[in-house]
Amino acid sequence: MLELKQIGMQFQEKRVLDDISITFESGQIIGLVAPNGTGKSTLMNVIMNYLSPKQGQVIVGGALKYTSKPNEVKIHQVMSMMPDQNELYNHVSGKNHMKIYQTMWNSRPELIEDTITKLGMASYVKKKTGTYSLGMRQRLCFAMQIVSDTKIMLMDEVMNGLDPTHVEMISQILVEKKREGKTVIIASHLLENLEQYADKIYFFKNGKLHLADDLAPGFSAETVTTIRLPKVTAEETAKIAAKFPELAMQKLPNDTILIDIQQQTDEQITALVSFLVASHISDFHFGKVSLHDLYSMEYQ
Numbered sequence: 357m358l359e360l361k362q363i364g365m366q367f368q369e370k371r372v373l374d375d376i377s378i379t380f381e382s383g384q385i386i387g388l389v390a391p392n393g394t395g396k397s398t399l400m401n402v403i404m405n406y407l408s409p410k411q412g413q414v415i416v417g418g419a420l421k422y423t424s425k426p427n428e429v430k431i432h433q434v435m436s437m438m439p440d441q442n443e444l445y446n447h448v449s450g451k452n453h454m455k456i457y458q459t460m461w462n463s464r465p466e467l468i469e470d471t472i473t474k475l476g477m478a479s480y481v482k483k484k485t486g487t488y489s490l491g492m493r494q495r496l497c498f499a500m501q502i503v504s505d506t507k508i509m510l511m512d513e514v515m516n517g518l519d520p521t522h523v524e525m526i527s528q529i530l531v532e533k534k535r536e537g538k539t540v541i542i543a544s545h546l547l548e549n550l551e552q553y554a555d556k557i558y559f560f561k562n563g564k565l566h567l568a569d570d571l572a573p574g575f576s577a578e579t580v581t582t583i584r585l586p587k588v589t590a591e592e593t594a595k596i597a598a599k600f601p602e603l604a605m606q607k608l609p610n611d612t613i614l615i616d617i618q619q620q621t622d623e624q625i626t627a628l629v630s631f632l633v634a635s636h637i638s639d640f641h642f643g644k645v646s647l648h649d650l651y652s653m654e655y656q
């Protein structure tokens with residue numbers, strides 16, 4: 357378990373983290389979504405104590421805080437951040453990088469071969485990393501963190517530069533890690549992918565973290581929550597709004613409208629659908645608010 361208590365951080369007059377209090381539970385994948393420059397890296401660096409916050413505390417496992425160097429060592433035994441590609445040594449093989457991490461965290465040695473197989477790295481892992489492509493380096497960074505086997509894992513843009521096959525491979529491993537009871541915190545711009553496996557998704561905005569379910573009630577629900585109208589005109593939108601003034605309608609880019617039907621009775625939904633058909637608006641679909649929709653709403 358990882359707890360952030362009233363974390364505040366600013367650079368000069370720019371407030372990047374604004375009084376963030378939140379608890380991340382074990383056995384969950386937490387997604388962090390935000391445009392560039394919002395503060396995800398700052399937050400992760402504060403969680404790792406690479407940056408000292410101006411205010412607040414990070415608490416790991418219910419009691420451990422960054423109050424001394426020995427405490428920091430203890431915390432870093434159970435919480436790791438995925439290494440950056442810049443941290444790889446060009447003249448050292450991928451496998452030796454993994455061995456270094458396995459030794460540093462004193463994890464199970466068999467994790468190395470297991471991870472190499474799961475990530476399809478066997479053909480190149482014994483070669484020096486200086487010969488690797490961007491995607492190979494990225495897989496190695498992920499593999500190193502998996503081998504460290506810490507209870508809490510922070511990953512900033514883990515899917516960077518990966519092809520769809522490897523995005524899928526890594527997604528499957530993330531789900532495995534969650535089932536093992538780990539807390540995985542991932543900042544990602546691959547929204548459709550993140551939505552597939554994240555248990556909770558937070559949007560970063562104005563220094564605060566907002567739970568997706570609070571921004572769009574019913575976001576995580578399995579039930580249908582909206583009617584989506586792609587390519588609807590302003591006149592058509594006005595017509596619907598005039599006929600059904602109580603409806604909550606959200607305009608998205610590309611002239612798409614989302615109509616929230618969570619509070620509507622079956623009769624009201626039937627009346628709405630009949631009106632759309634009678635108005636020759638036949639291109640509509642029942643569905644849910646996607647993470648992509650929510651991103652457009654929050655950052656348009």
Ligand SMILES: Nc1ncnc2c1ncn2[C@@H]1O[C@H](COP(=O)(O)OP(=O)(O)OP(=O)(O)O)[C@@H](O)[C@H]1O
Pocket residue numbers: 367368372390391392393394395396397398399
């Ligand atoms: N050391 C620093 N000194 C001054 N400003 C900083 C410093 N580090 C970050 N910032 C500012 O804080 C804000 C958040 O930066 P941060 O790197 O955390 O964003 P991010 O969400 O991780 O972005 P990206 O997705 O582009 O990596 C930015 O406006 C950035 O310019």
